[in-house]
Amino acid sequence: MKKIHNYVDGDTFSISKNELSVEDPSTGEAIAKVVLSSKDDFEKILDSSRKSQIEWAKTTPLKRSRILSNYKTLIEKNIDELAEIVSREHGKTLADAKGSVTRGLEVVEFACGIPHLLKGEFSQNVGTNIDSWSIRQPLGVCAGITPFNFPAMVPMWMYPISIACGNSFILKPSEKDPSCSIRLAELFTEAGLPNGVFNVIQGDKEVVDLILENEKISSVSFVGSTPVAKYIYEQSAKFGKRVQALGGAKNHLVIMPDANLDQAVDGIIGAGYGSAGERCMAISVAVAVGDIGDELVQKVQSEAQKLKVAPWTNMESDMGPVITKEHKDKIENYISTGVKEGAKLIEDGRNYKIQGYENGYFIGPTLFDNVTKDMQIYKEEIFGPVVSVVRAKDYDEALNLVNDHQYGNGTSIYTSDGEISRHFTTNAKIGMVGVNVPIPVPMAFHSFGGWKQSLFGDHSVHGMEGIHFYSKLKTVTSRWPKSIQSGPEFVLPTN
Ligand code: NAD
Numbered sequence: 001m002k003k004i005h006n007y008v009d010g011d012t013f014s015i016s017k018n019e020l021s022v023e024d025p026s027t028g029e030a031i032a033k034v035v036l037s038s039k040d041d042f043e044k045i046l047d048s049s050r051k052s053q054i055e056w057a058k059t060t061p062l063k064r065s066r067i068l069s070n071y072k073t074l075i076e077k078n079i080d081e082l083a084e085i086v087s088r089e090h091g092k093t094l095a096d097a098k099g100s101v102t103r104g105l106e107v108v109e110f111a112c113g114i115p116h117l118l119k120g121e122f123s124q125n126v127g128t129n130i131d132s133w134s135i136r137q138p139l140g141v142c143a144g145i146t147p148f149n150f151p152a153m154v155p156m157w158m159y160p161i162s163i164a165c166g167n168s169f170i171l172k173p174s175e176k177d178p179s180c181s182i183r184l185a186e187l188f189t190e191a192g193l194p195n196g197v198f199n200v201i202q203g204d205k206e207v208v209d210l211i212l213e214n215e216k217i218s219s220v221s222f223v224g225s226t227p228v229a230k231y232i233y234e235q236s237a238k239f240g241k242r243v244q245a246l247g248g249a250k251n252h253l254v255i256m257p258d259a260n261l262d263q264a265v266d267g268i269i270g271a272g273y274g275s276a277g278e279r280c281m282a283i284s285v286a287v288a289v290g291d292i293g294d295e296l297v298q299k300v301q302s303e304a305q306k307l308k309v310a311p312w313t314n315m316e317s318d319m320g321p322v323i324t325k326e327h328k329d330k331i332e333n334y335i336s337t338g339v340k341e342g343a344k345l346i347e348d349g350r351n352y353k354i355q356g357y358e359n360g361y362f363i364g365p366t367l368f369d370n371v372t373k374d375m376q377i378y379k380e381e382i383f384g385p386v387v388s389v390v391r392a393k394d395y396d397e398a399l400n401l402v403n404d405h406q407y408g409n410g411t412s413i414y415t416s417d418g419e420i421s422r423h424f425t426t427n428a429k430i431g432m433v434g435v436n437v438p439i440p441v442p443m444a445f446h447s448f449g450g451w452k453q454s455l456f457g458d459h460s461v462h463g464m465e466g467i468h469f470y471s472k473l474k475t476v477t478s479r480w481p482k483s484i485q486s487g488p489e490f491v492l493p494t495n
Contacts, residue, residue: 002032004178006202007185008045009052010195014202015040020175025091025321026311028359032089034178037203042210045170045199049141050216052196053168057138061115064164068112070191071160075105075184082183086151087312089177091320091361092275094312097152104156106444107462114164117467129490130479136471138166139218139242143211145232147224148174148323149278149383155181157448158221159198161466167218168197172211176323178202208232213239219469221461222246223280226381226407226453233456244457244469246280246449248381249409253283253438254398254424257290259414260436265299267414267438272387273307273365276322280454281410281432281439284382285371286389287398293391297369300387301346304365311357321361322384328361331384335366338377338388344369349385373401381407395420403429408451410440431455 004022005012016038021030035041056064075082079101086097111117122133144158151173159169173181181200188198201207211217212235219242222232226247236243253271255264271283288296310317322328332350339345349364363385371378371388378388392398402411412434413424421435431450434440442448442463449460459469 001030004032004034004182004202006035006037006041006045007182007198007200008048008196009199010189012182013044015044020204022089022176022178023324024088025323026313026357026360026362028325028361032179034175035202036175037201037207039210041203042201042207042214045201046141046214046216048196049168049170049199052194053138053141053166056163056168056194056197057166059166061118061164061166064166065112065114067192068108068114068160068164071188071193072105072108072112074187074191075101075108078183078187079105082152082180085180085183086177087320089179090148090151091312091323092278093317093320094315096275097312100150100153103441103444104153107156107466108160110444110462111160111164117464118165118471126477127479130477132475132477134473134475136165136467137474139470139472140167141170141217142167142219142221142470143170143172143217144221145172145208145211145224146174146222148176149275149280151177151180152184154223155184157223157461157466161462162221162470163193163197165467165470167470168199170211170217171198171200172203172207173200175202175204209235212236212241215239218242220245221469223461229456242469244449244459244461245455246461247454247456248383248407249280249282249450249454250285250378250381250405250407251281251283251410251412252285252287252398252402252405254287254392254395254402254411254413254415255289255292255296256395256413256415256417256420257292258416259292260416261292261295261299263436264414265296265303267412268300268387269303269307271438273304273319273385276319276363277385278322278383279439281441282383283412283438284387285378285401286387287392287401288389289392289395289398293369293389297346297367297389300389301367304347304367307365309352309362309364310354311360319365319385322363323361325361327384328363331363331382331386334377334380334382334384335386338368338371338375338386341375341377343371343375343377343388373404379406399424399427403427406453409454410434410450412437412440431460
């Protein structure tokens, strides 16, 4: 069976003999084993990352940009292979997987601009014959710990920018779909990145703790569930690291009575059930404002019934399985809880069976109506293909729902009223807000991150926030005494 190792100094290796099965979620069968690294693996990787960083920081930003540009070309050339690797272990459709690699690629494109992005500021004559300027310098060795749901894109939110800034980077990918990290690292080596600047360590909590507690690692970027994000944030701070920790979500889509209902329904179907709801920007709550609830529920139900649930190898699939048997059970338990709590189950995705894939982790599109804010299925992140419709009498009630929720990752409003839209974008206590778009995911040159329980730390990822997170600001104030007694006076030239 295929074994997935660590990646260090441009090659695969592992010392630890501990391993974990990686499953195909469509069949439930083990398709590979991934090493669970030990302290020995960690120390070898850290040593490589430290040595390579010293040399890498000396390269010019222009040289780094050229290597990133080669990397971009190689990812484009190999995008079909990368998408297949993602789909095989994650289970999402090929179109979804390819789309996610493309979003990651856009961060590489952004990072190619590093000579411009790292430019500092300069002020002449802040005092008599005194100049002042600021520069941004690398942090050292940076680490990233990433979730299962985007095995290419989420790591690519981090390492291209960190490496562009002159750091080395250690990636700890999810143990559930670890293969993509190795292919991404191999391509970077092929692009000309010196050995050791991008290393990958496989493993679980044991390796994460080694990263958090080691004083030689300067920063930690984390994306995953909220309880773990909080733990990463607290531990990183305790050990003096710079940290950004992105957590879970419960994204609301508000549908006003004047909305284009068909567009809103399209949005709910794509953003609610795409990737089997395993996206941090998935829409899991649809807030029907005024009297549009009945029509909305009927239309969403009718479109949900048309979705084809199938393995990624079926090119007609709209939605694949969820990641593991445990996660399938957890989602199905939430559906049962919703029924017990009194929500109206319109579409029930439990016990979904596909011929030939009876052991796969499939759940059909599930729709609840009349969900209320005191219900567990409303308060907690389900992270599956379950959409809850909540009825709100007016806009104010809808906005309060959005703002009172513990999570603050994304939200969107469908309306044709400019004033409402402006009020919503200004007053929503949420990190990423959309108007008449289902998933308000910012582009690579803007920054991505939530509020409240969806992000711990001061910086979002990518865009200028990424540049600032992965570099230290230094401000220099300088005066040079006259070297020649009778030297020229300092005079600014004029025309
Ligand atoms: P997870 O928190 O279980 O795991 C994320 C990473 O943390 C993995 O690499 C895992 O090995 C490690 N980890 C798990 N438990 C740990 C522990 N106790 N101590 C230390 N490390 C631990 O998350 P997941 O199930 O892989 O991913 C799904 C979650 O990620 C969802 O909650 C989703 O909303 C969130 N997510 C958020 C964003 C965002 O941008 N906010 C993006 C993608 C996913």
